[in-house]
Amino acid sequence: MYRYDEFDTQLVQERVxxxxxxxxxxxxxxxxxxxxxxxxxxxxxxxxxxxxMLRVAVPYGTLSGKxxxxxxxxxxxxxxxxxxxxxxxxxxxxWPTLKDIPAILTDxxxxxxxxxxxxxxxxxxxxxxxxxxxxxxxxxDPRIWSxxxxxxxxxxxxxxxxPRKFKIAVAGMHTDRAAIRxxxxxxxIVAGKDGKPAFDIFVGGGQGRxxxxxxxxxxxxxxxxxxxxxxxxxxxxxMNGRRDNxxxxxxxxxxxxxxxxxxxxxxxxxxAHVKEQGALALPEAEIERIRAYFSPxxxxxxxxxxxxxxxxxxxxxxxxxxxxxxxxxxxxxGYAIANISLKPVGGVAGDASADQMxxxxxxxxxxxxxxxxxxxxxxxxxxxxxxxxxxxxxxKLEDVGLGTSNLALITDHxxxxxxxxxxxxxxxxxxxxxxxxxxxxxxDRQHNIGELKIKISGCINACGHHHVGHIGILGxxxxxxxxxxxxLGGSADENASIGEIVGPAFTEDELVGAIENIVETYxxxxxxxxxFIDTYRRIGKDPFKENLYATR
Amino acid sequence: xAQHTNKRATTQSVTANRLIDGEVVYLTAAGEWxxxxxxxxxxxxxxxxxxxxxxxxxxxxSQHIVDPYLFEISVEDGVIIPSSVREKxxxxxxxxxxxxxxxxxxx
Numbered sequence: 311m312y313r314y315d316e317f318d319t320q321l322v323q324e325r326v327x328x329x330x331x332x333x334x335x336x337x338x339x340x341x342x343x344x345x346x347x348x349x350x351x352x353x354x355x356x357x358x359x360x361x362x363m364l365r366v367a368v369p370y371g372t373l374s375g376k377x378x379x380x381x382x383x384x385x386x387x388x389x390x391x392x393x394x395x396x397x398x399x400x401x402x403x404x405w406p407t408l409k410d411i412p413a414i415l416t417d418x419x420x421x422x423x424x425x426x427x428x429x430x431x432x433x434x435x436x437x438x439x440x441x442x443x444x445x446x447x448x449x450x451d452p453r454i455w456s457x458x459x460x461x462x463x464x465x466x467x468x469x470x471x472x473p474r475k476f477k478i479a480v481a482g483m484h485t486d487r488a489a490i491r492x493x494x495x496x497x498x499i500v501a502g503k504d505g506k507p508a509f510d511i512f513v514g515g516g517q518g519r520x521x522x523x524x525x526x527x528x529x530x531x532x533x534x535x536x537x538x539x540x541x542x543x544x545x546x547x548x549m550n551g552r553r554d555n556x557x558x559x560x561x562x563x564x565x566x567x568x569x570x571x572x573x574x575x576x577x578x579x580x581x582a583h584v585k586e587q588g589a590l591a592l593p594e595a596e597i598e599r600i601r602a603y604f605s606p607x608x609x610x611x612x613x614x615x616x617x618x619x620x621x622x623x624x625x626x627x628x629x630x631x632x633x634x635x636x637x638x639x640x641x642x643x644g645y646a647i648a649n650i651s652l653k654p655v656g657g658v659a660g661d662a663s664a665d666q667m668x669x670x671x672x673x674x675x676x677x678x679x680x681x682x683x684x685x686x687x688x689x690x691x692x693x694x695x696x697x698x699x700x701x702x703x704x705x706k707l708e709d710v711g712l713g714t715s716n717l718a719l720i721t722d723h724x725x726x727x728x729x730x731x732x733x734x735x736x737x738x739x740x741x742x743x744x745x746x747x748x749x750x751x752x753x754d755r756q757h758n759i760g761e762l763k764i765k766i767s768g769c770i771n772a773c774g775h776h777h778v779g780h781i782g783i784l785g786x787x788x789x790x791x792x793x794x795x796x797x798l799g800g801s802a803d804e805n806a807s808i809g810e811i812v813g814p815a816f817t818e819d820e821l822v823g824a825i826e827n828i829v830e831t832y833x834x835x836x837x838x839x840x841x842f843i844d845t846y847r848r849i850g851k852d853p854f855k856e857n858l859y860a861t862r
Numbered sequence: 863x864a865q866h867t868n869k870r871a872t873t874q875s876v877t878a879n880r881l882i883d884g885e886v887v888y889l890t891a892a893g894e895w896x897x898x899x900x901x902x903x904x905x906x907x908x909x910x911x912x913x914x915x916x917x918x919x920x921x922x923x924s925q926h927i928v929d930p931y932l933f934e935i936s937v938e939d940g941v942i943i944p945s946s947v948r949e950k951x952x953x954x955x956x957x958x959x960x961x962x963x964x965x966x967x968x969x
Binding site for chain 2: 336337339342343357358359360361362390405407408409658729730731735737738740741744787790791792
C-alpha cells in the first residue's frame, strides 16, 4: 500500500487546520452559509435531510486494517455506529455534527486519511479495479497509476474550479470492473510498444440525466506522457466546458457537442503544446518509487489445489455457495480473491456497522496481508487470501452477518441512499432494494437466475448507476408519490451499454412483481449458459415489455 | 425558494436545519425553533405563508439555522401532517432504520 511521505502528511495536516478554523468561524457566526458552503463541500461535508453528511476519501478503495479500524472508531464515536460505502469506493457518515468535523478529520489524518476533494468541482477520488494486483490478465497494477493521478490531482491549482465535478477511473486490463467508460476520463492500461504499460484514454462518459459512453480519445499513450495527456484533456474541458448551465457542464456534454474527433484534435493540439513546454513528463524513478509501494505481497509457495478447501466445500453447502459466487481466480497459485458482500437480505446495501468494520479490519490483517478494497459495487474485496484459509475466513464473516453468497446475483444491488437520507432524492431506493432482495432471497433461485445486476437510483442524478443496471430502477416523484421507472440492458463493463426504458413507471407496490415478471421472461427465453444481459441483447426489449404490460 | 416547496400549496409550515448539528427544526408560532413538527406554526394563504417564512430569516442571519423553506401540510384532527414523502421522512427519520432520527426518540 502507498504510505504518506512528508508532503502528503503536511498537506493533510494543513488542510485539517485550515478547515477547523473555517468551522470555528462558521459556528461563531463570522461567516455565512453562502460563504461556508463551498468551503465545507471542498472538505466532503454536505447537509442532507436529517443531518450533515461527511464523505471520506478512500483512494482507489484501498484500506489497511488500521484505517478500517479508524473508520469504525469514527462511526462509533461521532456517528450512529455505522457507515455507508459508496460507488466511488469511499465511505459516508450520515449523522456527524458540524462541531465534531474537525475532530473527525484529525482522527482520519492520524491514519493517512482525509475528506479532501470528495465534493466540489474538482478531480474527485480516483477509482479503480478491486482486483488490482491479483487478476491474472492484468497488464499493470492500476493502483500505481491511480496513486500517481491522486498525487497530481490533489490541490491542482488549475483544476480546482472546473465547470463541474470530474471523475477518473483506472482499469489494469480490458476486463472492466471499474466502469471506466462511464467516467469523465476512463483509463485502460494496455501493453505499450516498448513492453511498458501504456494507456487508452476514454473521455466523456457519465451517467446522470444524460448518460453517455465515453469514446476512445487517446490510444496507447506512453507512461511518461500520461499526466501530460490528462492535463491536456482537463485543460480543453476547463477552457471549453459550459459554465452557464449546471446540467450541461460535464465534459460528456462537451465531447458530445463537438464530437469525439474534434475532441481528440483539440486534446492532441493541447498535448503537443504541453509537451513542448516539457514540464510534465513523469520521471521513471518516480514511477518506480510509487510502483514499489504496490509490490506483490510475500506470497507463500503453494499448490493451486487446496484439499482443505475441497473438504470444506463438500461438507458445507452454504460455504460452497459462497465460494461459487464470491471467490475469484487469483494469479498466484494457492491464493484466491475473496469478496465480502455488503448486501445481506434485509440489510442496507453498502452499510457496515462499526463492529463489522472492526471484524473486517482484523480479518484483512489475518488473511489478506492487512489490506482490503472497497468496490464501486459497494462490497469489499480481500485480494490475496490463501485457499486454505477461505473456510475460516467465511466462518468468521458469517459470525457477523457478512457471509452472504450473492455477488453479482439478483440480490447484490448498487443502491443510492435515496430519499431516506439524500436532500436531492425524489424517491426512496433502499426499501426497493430490500423488497427485491426479500422476494429473491432463496439462494437456489438466485443461482438459477445467475448473474443479474440491479442498480437503483432515487433521482435522475443516477448515483445508484441505474443506467448501467442489467435491470435499472429510477425513482421519480409524481405529485408527492414515489414511482419507479425500469430500464433494461445496461452494463458498466467493457461491453458498455446504457439501459433502455421499458415503459411507464410502476408504483412501489407494483415494482417487485414487475421485476419477477422480467425475470420470468428471461428464464423462459434464455438459451444454455446465457446470462440475463446476453438474453436481453439477443431478443431485445419487446418480449420483456409485452409480458410486463400485458395485464395492465 | 427551495425546489421542494410546492408553489400552489395553501397551508404550510416553515422548516430548516439547525446549523450546529444539521437537525431538522420547525418554526413555532412563538418565533422559536422546535425539533418537532407538532410545535410548528401553521400558515394559511400566500400572504400568511410568506410572512411566516420572513420570520425565519433573522435566524439565518444570526447563524442559528440554514436553508429555511415553506412546505405543504394538512391539519387533521389537530395533527400536522406533511404532504410529501420527503417531509414525512424529514419529520421522522430514515424509513429503513426506525432506530434513527426523531422517530427513535419519540415526542
